[in-house]
Structure formats: C-alpha cells, structure tokens
Amino acid sequence: MRAATRPSWRRHVPGRVRARIVTAVTISTVGGLAVAPPAWAGVITPESGGSANADSIAGLYRIVLIIAAVIFCAVAGTLVFFLVRYRARRGRVASQIRGNTRLEIAWTGGAALILVVLAALTFTRLHGIVTPAASGDAAGAIFATVDQPRAPGGHALHIKITGRQFVWRFDYPNGAYSYEELEVPINTTVVVDIYALDVNHSWWVPKLGGKFEAIPGYVNHTWFKITAPGVFTGQCAELCGQHHAQMIATVRAVPLEAWKSWVTRQKQLIARAKVDDQVNKARLDSRAGAAQVESP
Amino acid sequence: MATYLASVPQIVTHRAEREPRGWTSWVTTTDHKRIGILYLVTSFVFFMVGGAEALLMRSQLALPNNTLIGAEQYNQLVTMHGTTMIFLFVIPVWAGFANYMVPLMIGARDMAFPRLNALSYWLFVAGGVVFYSSVLWNPPDAGWFSYTPLSNGTYSPTAGQDAWIYVIHLTGIASAIGAINIVVTIASMRAPGMGWGRLPLFCWGVLTQAIMLIVAIPVIAAAVTMLLTDRHFHTCYFDPRCGGSSLLWQHLFWFFGHPEVYIMILPGFGVISEVLPVFARKPIFGYKAIAASTVGIAFLSVLVWAHHMFTAPIPLVVLAFFMISSMAIAVPTGVKVINWVATLWRGTILFRTPLYFACGFLVLFTLGGLSGVMLAIFPVDWQLHGSYFVVAHFHFVLVAGAVSAVMAAVYYWFPKMTGRMLSEPLGKLSFWLQFVGFLVTFGIQHSLGLSGMPRRVYTYNADTGWGTDNLISTIGAFILATGVLLTVLNVMRSLKRGVPAGPDPWKANTLEWLCVSPPPAHNFDVIPRVTSVEPLRDLRAQVARADRDGDVAGTAGALPGVGLRVARSTNVRGGEHV
Numbered sequence: 113m114r115a116a117t118r119p120s121w122r123r124h125v126p127g128r129v130r131a132r133i134v135t136a137v138t139i140s141t142v143g144g145l146a147v148a149p150p151a152w153a154g155v156i157t158p159e160s161g162g163s164a165n166a167d168s169i170a171g172l173y174r175i176v177l178i179i180a181a182v183i184f185c186a187v188a189g190t191l192v193f194f195l196v197r198y199r200a201r202r203g204r205v206a207s208q209i210r211g212n213t214r215l216e217i218a219w220t221g222g223a224a225l226i227l228v229v230l231a232a233l234t235f236t237r238l239h240g241i242v243t244p245a246a247s248g249d250a251a252g253a254i255f256a257t258v259d260q261p262r263a264p265g266g267h268a269l270h271i272k273i274t275g276r277q278f279v280w281r282f283d284y285p286n287g288a289y290s291y292e293e294l295e296v297p298i299n300t301t302v303v304v305d306i307y308a309l310d311v312n313h314s315w316w317v318p319k320l321g322g323k324f325e326a327i328p329g330y331v332n333h334t335w336f337k338i339t340a341p342g343v344f345t346g347q348c349a350e351l352c353g354q355h356h357a358q359m360i361a362t363v364r365a366v367p368l369e370a371w372k373s374w375v376t377r378q379k380q381l382i383a384r385a386k387v388d389d390q391v392n393k394a395r396l397d398s399r400a401g402a403a404q405v406e407s408p
Numbered sequence: 409m410a411t412y413l414a415s416v417p418q419i420v421t422h423r424a425e426r427e428p429r430g431w432t433s434w435v436t437t438t439d440h441k442r443i444g445i446l447y448l449v450t451s452f453v454f455f456m457v458g459g460a461e462a463l464l465m466r467s468q469l470a471l472p473n474n475t476l477i478g479a480e481q482y483n484q485l486v487t488m489h490g491t492t493m494i495f496l497f498v499i500p501v502w503a504g505f506a507n508y509m510v511p512l513m514i515g516a517r518d519m520a521f522p523r524l525n526a527l528s529y530w531l532f533v534a535g536g537v538v539f540y541s542s543v544l545w546n547p548p549d550a551g552w553f554s555y556t557p558l559s560n561g562t563y564s565p566t567a568g569q570d571a572w573i574y575v576i577h578l579t580g581i582a583s584a585i586g587a588i589n590i591v592v593t594i595a596s597m598r599a600p601g602m603g604w605g606r607l608p609l610f611c612w613g614v615l616t617q618a619i620m621l622i623v624a625i626p627v628i629a630a631a632v633t634m635l636l637t638d639r640h641f642h643t644c645y646f647d648p649r650c651g652g653s654s655l656l657w658q659h660l661f662w663f664f665g666h667p668e669v670y671i672m673i674l675p676g677f678g679v680i681s682e683v684l685p686v687f688a689r690k691p692i693f694g695y696k697a698i699a700a701s702t703v704g705i706a707f708l709s710v711l712v713w714a715h716h717m718f719t720a721p722i723p724l725v726v727l728a729f730f731m732i733s734s735m736a737i738a739v740p741t742g743v744k745v746i747n748w749v750a751t752l753w754r755g756t757i758l759f760r761t762p763l764y765f766a767c768g769f770l771v772l773f774t775l776g777g778l779s780g781v782m783l784a785i786f787p788v789d790w791q792l793h794g795s796y797f798v799v800a801h802f803h804f805v806l807v808a809g810a811v812s813a814v815m816a817a818v819y820y821w822f823p824k825m826t827g828r829m830l831s832e833p834l835g836k837l838s839f840w841l842q843f844v845g846f847l848v849t850f851g852i853q854h855s856l857g858l859s860g861m862p863r864r865v866y867t868y869n870a871d872t873g874w875g876t877d878n879l880i881s882t883i884g885a886f887i888l889a890t891g892v893l894l895t896v897l898n899v900m901r902s903l904k905r906g907v908p909a910g911p912d913p914w915k916a917n918t919l920e921w922l923c924v925s926p927p928p929a930h931n932f933d934v935i936p937r938v939t940s941v942e943p944l945r946d947l948r949a950q951v952a953r954a955d956r957d958g959d960v961a962g963t964a965g966a967l968p969g970v971g972l973r974v975a976r977s978t979n980v981r982g983g984e985h986v
Contacts (some may be wrong), residue, residue, distance in 0.1 A: 207755070211693050353483075
C-alpha cells in the first residue's frame with residue numbers, strides 16, 4: 113500500500129510498534145483473566161469456593177472465557193480495523209473479491225478445531241464435577257450407606273431435598289427434617305436427591321456447584337462437600353409460581369459434633385410439635401363438633 | 409446529505425395503474441407489498457407494547473425490595489413480554505420484510521398464493537387480539553415456555569393460559585401458511601436466469617427459515633393441543649399424577665423452541681449479507697459459503713434442543729451429545745461472521761445508517777455467540793442455566809442480533825417502500841443510543857447471573873448485592889428504548905418529509921432496486937434476464953457501456969421490450985445517496 117493512502121496514524125506508528133501493541137494487549141487480556149483474583153467471582157466468573165465441584169466449574173469457565181475473549185478481540189479488532197482502514201475516500205476503488213476457498217476452508221477448520229479442544233477439555237474435567245468427592249473420616253462412622261455407594265469410600269451423607277411452592281424441605285437420613293435451611297457437617301460429602309411435589313423447581317446454591325431441576329415424577333442428583341463452617345445461600349432457579357422469588361435456600365455447614373446435636377434437637381422439636389399438633393387437633397375437633405362450624 | 413455522483417444512469421419503469429385508496433383497500437388487499445407493510449406496522453406496534461412491558465419489569469428491578477409491581481403482575485409481564493416479542497414481533501416482522509422484498513428480489517409480480525398471504529396476516533392479527541384480550545381478565549403467567557405442571561389446570565386455572573395456547577396456534581398457522589407461500593414463490597417464480605446460485609442471500613435466509621417453520625410449527629402445535637386437552641378434557645400427557653411426563657413437554661417445546669431461535673435470526677443474517685456488500689461497494693465474500701452455512705445451521709438447529717434442558721434429570725451421555733451438537737452449530741455461524749468481516753476487507757466503506765446497524769450486529773452477535781458456546785458446555789451451564797447470564801445471552805442474539813438486523817433492514821429498504829430517505833443524523837443517533845443502551849442493559853446482566861441472580865424473580869433482597877448492577881441495567885434499558893423510539897420518530901417524520909429517494913439510492917445490486925420507489929402494484933414492467941448474483945450491477949454496467957458508445961438501441965437493449973425509460977441520475981431528484 114502506498115504511503116500516501118495510509119491513514120495518518122499508520123504513518124506515525126511503525127509496524128514494529130504496532131505488532132508490540134497487539135501482543136501487549138493480547139497478553140494482558142489473557143494474563144489478566146488467567147490470574148483473575150477470586151474477588152472477580154460473580155463479576156466475570158461464576159461463584160465458587162464452597163465446594164470442589166463449584167471450583168472445577170469455575171476453572172473450566174475461566175479457560176473458556178479466555179478463549180472466547182481472544183476470539184472476540186480478534187473478530188472485533190479486525191472489524192474495527194477494516195472499518196477505519198477501508199473507509200471510502202476519493203480515488204480509492206474497492207477490490208472486487210468474491211471469496212477465497214482456501215481461506216474459507218481454513219477458518220471453517222479453525223473454528224471446528226477450537227470447539228474440539230473445548231469439548232475435549234470439558235470431558236477431561238467432567239469427572240471432578242460429576243463424581244462426588246471422597247468424604248472425610250468422621251462422618252463415615254455414622255452415616256455409611258450400603259445400598260447407595262455413590263461417593264468413594266461410601267461415607268456420604270444422603271439428603272432428600274423436596275421442592276414445593278414456595279419452600280424447600282430437607283429430609284435427613286435419621287428421620288429429622290427441616291425447611292428452608294439445610295444443616296450439614298463439614299468435611300462430609302453430601303449427596304443430594306432432588307424431588308418436586310407440585311411444579312418444577314430448580315435447586316441452586318451457586319457456591320456449592322451447579323443447579324439441578326426438581327421435576328415431579330423424577331429424581332435428580334448432585335453433591336457437594338464443604339470444608340469450612342459457613343452459610344451458603346441460593347434460591348429456586350425455575351419459575352414455579354407467584355412467590356418464586358421468595359423460595360430461598362440456605363445451607364449451613366457446622367462441625368460434626370455441632371451438627372449431631374442440632375439433629376438431636378431438631379428431632380425433639382419435631383416430636384414436641386407433633387404432640388402439640390395432636391392436642392390442638394383434638395381441641396379443634398371437639399369444638400367443631402359442639403358448634404357445628406362449617407368446614408372451609 | 410444527498411451527494412450527487414455524476415452520470416450513472418438509472419433505469420425507471422412506468423407506473424401503470426392507479427393505486428387503490430382508502431382503508432377498505434388495505435383490509436381487502438392481496439398485494440404482497442401492502443400485506444408486507446401491514447405486517448411491519450402491526451408487528452412494530454407489538455414491539456412497542458413488548459418494550460413497554462420490558463421497561464416496567466426493569467423499573468421494578470431497579471431497586472431491591474421494590475414494590476412498583478407485585479409478584480403476580482410481574483409473572484404476567486414476563487410471560488407477555490417473551491410471547492409478544494417472539495410470536496408477535498420478531499417472526500411477523502420478518503414475515504413483513506419477506507413478503508415485501510422476496511417477490512421484488514427474485515423478479516416476481518406477487519407471491520405464489522396472494523389470498524393465502526392475506527389469510528396468513530389476518531390469522532396473525534387474530535392471534536394478537538386473542539392474546540392481548542386476556543389483559544382484560546387474567547393474563548397468562550407461566551412464562552413464555554409455559555412448563556407443565558405450572559401451566560396445567562391445577563396451577564394455572566385462569567383462561568390466560570388458554571389465550572397463550574391460542575396465540576401459539578394462530579400465529580403458528582399464520583407462519584406455516586406464510587412459509588409454504590414463500591417456499592413455493594422462491595422455488596417457482598424466480599426471474600429467468602436466476603438459478604439457485606444467483607438467489608439473493610436474503611432470500612436464502614428467508615427460504616431456509618420457511619422450511620424450518622414447516623418442520624417446527626407442527627411440533628409446537630401438537631404440544632399446545634396436548635396441553636389444551638390436559639387442561640380441559642382430563643387427558644394426561646404432561647401430568648405426573650396420572651402417569652404423564654412433564655419432561656415430555658420440555659422435549660416437545662424445545663424441539664420447536666430451538667429451531668425457533670434460528671427462525672428469528674436467519675432472515676437477519678440475510679439482511680446483513682445484503683447490506684454489507686452494498687456499503688463496502690464490493691461483492692459478498694464467499695456467497696456459496698454463506699448460503700451453505702445458512703442451510704447447515706438449519707439442519708443442526710433441530711439437533712440441539714436439549715441444551716435448554718441441561719439441568720433436567722437426563723443421562724450424562726445425552727448431555728454430551730447435545731453439548732457437541734450445540735458447539736457444532738457455532739462452526740457455520742462463525743464462518744458467516746468471518747465472511748461478513750472479510751466482505752469489508754479492501755472495500756470502500758460508506759458509513760450510512762444500515763451499515764452502522766450491520767456492524768453493531770457483528771460486534772454484539774459475536775458476543776452473544778461466544779456466550780452461547782459457554783452455555784453449550786453443560787457443566788458450565790449448570791451454573792449459568794436459568795440465571796441472568798442466560799437472559800443476557802439470548803438478548804445478545806435476539807435484540808442485538810435480530811433487532812439490529814431489523815433496524816438495518818428498516819433503514820436499508822425504507823426508501824424502496826416509501827420513496828423517501830430516512831434521516832441519516834437521526835438514524836445514527838438512534839444507532840448509538842441503541843448500541844450503548846444495549847451494552848449497558850445486557851452486558852451487566854452477565855455479572856448478575858454469575859453472582860447468582862435467577863431469571864424471572866420479581867424482587868430481591870438488598871443483602872444479595874444485586875442492587876447496583878440492576879440499577880445500571882435499568883438505566884441502560886431506558887437509553888435503549890430512547891434509541892428505538894428515535895427510529896420510530898424518524899420513520900413517521902420521513903414518510904412525509906424525507907428526501908425523495910429515487911429508484912436506487914444505495915446503488916445496490918439486487919432486483920428490487922430496478923423498479924420505482926415505491927414499486928407499482930405489478931412491480932416490474934419488464935423482468936430482466938439475470939446473469940449473475942448482482943443483476944442490477946450488470947444492468948448498470950450494460951447501460952453505461954451502451955451510453956458511452958452512443959448506442960441508443962443498446963441502452964434499451966439492456967432491458968428488452970416494453971416501456972423502458974432511462975433517466976440519468978442528474979434528472980432524478982435525490983437520485984443517489986451513497
């Protein structure tokens with residue numbers, strides 16, 4: 113290209129420097145994303161830090177994000193460059209190019225190759241996301257399950273989660289249950305079976321891994337393992353009716369001993385509530401019998 | 409604004425008969441151009457309504473624990489907004505452009521079945537009326553994909569859900585009839601010499617879309633009929649309490665729903681493929697690759713539906729299949745994007761409003777495509793599914809994709825439809841407001857999704873930390889709406905006061921620019937023989953050559969036969985705008 117037709121910025125910036133600028137921008141983009149601090153979780157990467165599967169998903173996401181960012185910069189950069197470089201000017205004639213088979217085959221192949229790499233990468237990381245991690249020693253002594261050895265070591269805590277309009281119910285293996293808040297011991301792999309009672313719901317606590325739909329008539333599964341005490345919140349992720357937005361779920365992770373005493377107390381509370389319930393019912397029944405109250 | 413380049417002759421055909429006038433002529437019309445305009449105007453009205461619904465929702469979400477709109481109304485707005493934009497705006501707006509442009513672009517005098525064409529439009533209107541009449545009683549509130557059991561008689565007992573079923577049915581029949589009409593028209597009414605390899609790329613997009621509609625519409629028609637009988641006649645297709653499967657609804661819905669996404673975007677791809685070469689003043693890069701990738705996308709699009717169901721209880725191997733098929737669809741799409749960018753390479757680019765929207769489309773659609781690849785990776789989707797990340801993704805492909813293409817088409821073809829130019833400064837301002845407003849509204853929604861905000865919640869607590877992002881998003885939505893409104897104003901103003909356009913203001917290459925603007929009822933006095941994919945360019949060259957040689961017979965010979973008049977651009981006021 114003759115110097116006279118070059119835009120001024122091209123004349124002032126030598127090719128060497130331009131190449132360096134491109135390299136610097138690429139490296140800083142890739143590098144910046146690669147070492148993105150955990151504080152960026154929830155801004156440019158998914159929430160993580162509660163359970164290993166959430167961390168694996170965030171790691172996979174980060175790699176995909178870098179590849180996507182590079183592709184986007186390449187496409188958008190080329191577009192902007194062409195728009196500036198080839199804008200209509202006096203005396204310039206458009207080249208009547210109708211295509212280039214080799215180039216077109218090259219970028220079809222290139223695009224396919226990138227996707228093959230992404231798929232392969234996903235499959236290599238799938239195990240860590242899907243298969244429950246080995247559980248800590250402590251819990252195994254109490255809640256080893258023989259019939260459902262899904263977690264390595266067989267020491268998983270099985271929780272049945274049931275979604276209904278507009279609350280989550282959690283059933284523990286020993287008869288206790290709770291609503292809205294799930295209490296689990298730390299260092300224990302929690303294997304979750306997800307049910308729905310009425311309409312579709314979706315179980316999602318971002319820091320504890322992905323979401324899984326609760327569909328009536330089906331059972332869905334996921335797992336998580338929390339290593340430090342803490343509270344993790346999430347909410348129903350499938351439109352389930354009027355108060356979908358209020359269908360909050362909380363997972364509280366506590367040390368094993370604290371958890372054991374919580375379960376005991378919960379069972380006592382349930383038993384007491386059942387007795388109260390019976391008393392109330394009897395009282396209401398007798399009153400209803402006497403006053404002939406209309407049934408609602 | 410209008411620059412008058414010298415001495416390229418323009419070919420003008422006579423207007424033969426007087427246009428019929430009055431509102432009855434519009435109600436009873438079977439002219440493809442008038443039906444096209446009816447479609448465009450009606451769908452833009454629905455676009456405004458759907459946009460107002462979106463602004464109401466964004467206003468509710470601007471602050472945590474906001475009480476502008478209640479839970480019930482919010483769910484109704486979510487459902488109305490989605491259904492309106494898809495079934496009453498994007499699909500019919502493309503039907504409008506296809507109706508108006510396809511016969512002109514292929515050198516036909518009307519569609520193959522003009523009365524069927526009118527029926528198609530009036531069925532679409534009926535669908536809209538049925539749907540919006542539910543506002544007077546109980547609007548539907550189960551979301552635009554109306555998952556069962558939420559949408560069944562127990563959990564959605566009101567007639568609003570039935571109104572939803574009928575809008576799907578009526579607009580579905582309208583689309584199916586329209587699609588058959590398009591396929592027959594393109595298959596059998598092309599100008600002499602216009603082989604499949606010379607069909608304009610917009611027509612390729614519309615043709616492929618029509619075939620997809622014919623494949624996908626029966627599936628959703630069956631599904632909503634099953635839902636209707638479940639609701640009213642106690643059949644049990646989707647109800648788990650009596651042996652039905654709610655997962656079956658998801659499969660049927662998305663078997664329609666994903667091709668639907670491409671049904672909304674393929675004509676847009678066609679518009680971009682028409683606009684870029686005209687304003688780069690060079691041929692499209694890789695015509696065959698773009699046409700072939702359109703067909704490739706259509707084929708793959710019926711194999712990817714379960715990526716909407718990655719979080720449902722489905723075996724891993726099935727998820728893996730749908731991940732790979734969904735990724736595969738990125739290949740033909742990527743080929744298109746790169747070919748479009750390559751079309752600008754070594755051109756002489758004229759910065760007119762249609763080109764702005766086409767380039768905005770390229771940038772934003774690429775972003776939407778890349779977030780689509782992220783969502784195709786099913787373990788990643790487990791985090792992103794059903795969150796605001798997904799809301800951001802599909803608005804990037806549907807608003808930045810389909811709506812940008814609609815805007816490009818409006819600015820590109822308005823001169824042909826009305827004979828007047830739209831204002832360029834207003835158009836460019838409208839573009840920048842839409843581009844910036846869009847990025848602000850939906851860019852930030854990726855972050856909201858990543859930080860755990862599910863879609864379709866009518867409120868959220870302050871301690872979630874979503875307040876700032878939501879406020880930014882709401883501000884963006886109002887900027888975007890202002891941009892769209894400017895285009896509407898531009899259209900209304902230019903109808904009367906726009907600069908006269910002449911037959912071919914852009915020096916474009918396809919046949920619609922041969923006839924006067926607006927075209928007469930019979931479109932063409934003479935239909936030329938087509939010898940390449942750019943027939944008008946050939947004609948211009950032929951006329952220029954004959955003119956240079958002083959060969960009057962040759963000038964007329966460019967268009968053999970009847971009533972030909974060659975007008976120099978210097979004689980036609982506002983002859984050229986490029």
